[in-house]
Amino acid sequence: MTDEVRPGHVRIRLDLSYDGAGFSGWAKQAGGRRTVQGEIEDALRTVTRSGGTTYELTVAGRTDAGVHARGQVAHVDLPAEVWEGHREKLLKRLAGRLARDVRIWSLAEAPAGFDARFSAIWRRYAYRVTDHPGGVDPLLRGHVLWHDWPLDVDAMNEAAGRLLGEHDFAAYCKRREGATTIRTLQELSLVRGADGVITATVRADAFCHNMVRSLIGALLFVGDGHRAPDWPGKVLAAGVRDSAVHVVRPHGLTLEEVGYPSDDLLAARSREARNKRSLPAAPARCC
Template sequence: MSEWVEPGCVRVRLDLGYDGRDFSGWAVQRGRRTVQGEIQEALRVVTRSAEPFELTVAGRTDAGVHARGQVAHVDLPAELWEAHREQLLRRLAGRLPHDVRVWRLTPAPEHFNARFSAIWRRYAYRVTDDPGGVDPLLRGHVLWHNWPLDLDAMNAAAAHLLGEHDFAAYCKKRDGATTIRRLLDLRWERRPDGVLEATVRADAFCHNMVRSLVGAMLFVGDGHRPPAWPGEVLAAGVRDSAVHVVRPHGLTLEEVGYPADDALAARNAEARNLRSLPPCR
């Protein structure tokens, strides 16, 4: 995951999307079907390489989570890239399964790193409270919540969660990793078809963070908790058994943001620093 490219190689950016229903998440796992595994194998086959080239991704999505605007990079030998670049996208389209697509392959600017250069990730979570359930054509991408939802109450709850905080109460803790994140946007809208869509944007996310936040806000929306409750859980800093991690199929990674090319190196260094909150005054 270095920001430096080995001599004789070219760093290539991949913009891609996938339907996560039949994947065990992004990351390669022995004996399981994963997005990374499918793309790496397809790339190996179409370039006639003996070994796969490892991908680095902006956001390692969990099993069942979808992506429309995922970003990854791969370092390829320069000669191989020059030999295949004009046809590589079309060849990948012919080799990849239908539930994962690579949309663009472009040489990355100096210091670009799909993971560490990112300054934000934007997810959407979609849910319907229609008493009849989910449109059958959307069932793999929309959660059914069997209670009427109050959009204003959910947006009031969201306002208590914005900013930089320790989101330990909404994350699955991992050894050596911080749970401090800056939540930039969190809002709900009801689409014309009645589906409620949450926009969730942060500089980064910890494990299960979006699905836990959505679970808390749904509990507010259906009247089981007041709008201040999600913020109280956040301030307490410990997992609350009432916060449910909602199912993954309603979640889609929509977009990843990056700084200007001349700010990539600085962003890489900043992203590698272990964050802490300033002391209380």
């Protein structure tokens, strides 16, 4: 794989958001399930009058069913004549074609070397939860999890700090054949707002399947007193799935933002991200 765009094509960056409640995730699936990728590709094919030709999207983060996105990024390679013929009205035409639970906010020619997935240097998610004894504000019920035990945010932050850095997050990921579970967790912090909603900010260079929701599940166990603050770190060190780590429900999770390096570093970052990572070998012990 390379970052080169095929001759006669133009790479377009899309910035978009969606409410994940009505989607079976981002990626197209067999069986006719509704997905974000499928919805946008169908709309793009229709408004560009491309007949049976589908222009496939590449996305920064493939969100699961029920997960929302406010700052998702994707790219698509369009024939130059299609782009030139539709660029001025493409955004508005897509807005008229797409369902109201998915919006594209900008379409622009991407700089050389840009790949929505591999050029990204971080993804930032937010998970929102409330422990209010009365439940969740009805207007927020599709975006906030209700946890029916009081939560100690300080204990959760103490536990979160032990998980930062580069680690093998196998204990918090659903394994996929041939995929690494080594990630660099750059930020994991929780803040209780004036409305009582606790927002967990989770930022990493990349995430493996179910990683964010598993981390939040472990922190909730600490917050409600079922586990000590050192427990999530012990689970991480053990390197295997722990049945006590629950994957929390998806509706509290939103992809907020994707970060990219400066334009001159895009291609190098993309090449680096395609390399399968391994952790440094532990120093030899003697005697």
